[in-house]
Amino acid sequence: MIPVTQDVLADLAPNGRLRAAINYGNPILANKDAATHEPKGISVDLARALARQLGVSVDLVPYDAAGKVVAALEQNEWDVAFVARDPIRGKGIEQTFPYIIIEGAYLVREDSPIRSNDEVDQSWNTVVVGRGSAYDLFLTRTMTKATLVRSPTSPGVVDMMLADGYGVAAGVKQQLMSDAERVTGLRLLEGRFMVIEQAMGIPKGRPAGAEFLSVFLRTMIESGFVANAICTHGAKGALVAPLSSKG
Structure with a gap:
């Protein structure tokens, strides 16, 4: 991992906490526990792991559709999101390589x-x-x-x-x-x-955070964290994105 500098924190946790947009509209990535109603899923696990790397607390910001996640960017409601790669979304969101297909x-x-x-x-x-x-x-x-x-x-x-x-x-x-x-x-x-390529994203104009996010995600893939999360949450049909897709 690269160092957690003040620039990184300013980009990913500008208010001292990581605000992670969680999309319940894609049940492969996130849903609510039937018993506790608490958020769970691959994106939830990644958000919490990122917060641990940054040394900050995480606020999970829920949405029921990916389009609402993208729209919320204009209201500055989140610092990191989990959305599929798309050129239209790429206009306002700096997206990583895919981690799941x-x-x-x-x-x-x-x-x-x-x-x-x-x-x-x-x-x-x-x-x-x-x-x-x-x-x-x-x-x-x-x-x-x-x-x-x-x-x-x-x-x-x-x-x-x-x-x-x-x-x-x-x-x-x-x-x-x-x-x-x-x-x-x-x-x-x-x-x-x-084929839908699921990636992480950060608002454009936050270069230190974007670089840190890419290194973090590569580590999560190469360490087996993403594969384990797929198994843990029973995300049938989801595959870890191949290395060749990361550029």
Whole structure:
């Protein structure tokens, strides 16, 4: 690890505490303990580990959607965040290399004529995505025929699809698999339509903090911390990002 200088602390804990944005909209990274209602998950573990490295306390700042995390940047509500890599987010957030890779998938009704990912982008089709999510940003750029509608949160895409009669729900594969187990008559399309690279981020203009964050995250990956967190929290389908993706 590089030294914890005053510049590092000024960037990552300007108020003497680390404010870490936690996105409950991605259950692979964070959720609430069913018994205690306390936050838990991979991003929670990383936030607490970072605070220990800095020698400060941590404040976990909760959000129910990634888009709300990004929007909160303008209100200076957090000092570090856990968000998927995307060029739009990169305009205001200095993002690290990815530490976890997860898959974006589609869910349809059992009787849907759609059988593959390539058949989703049709003019008669409507796809539900979580507002401001990584797959919302990706599909907004890449879909040319289908209509996109946005659920306020990512965990709500399937319920919105069913309630409003839409054809497809798009999201994190693990969340959609859970929805398919919860609701009968649904089918997950095979494969994936995108790979989502989960990274850490800091507001731009904080170079000392950004450098420290990258070194910290590399250490967490190489030490096995991230892999252990995936196992501890049962984050099925999440993979530690390969070294080649870190540049």
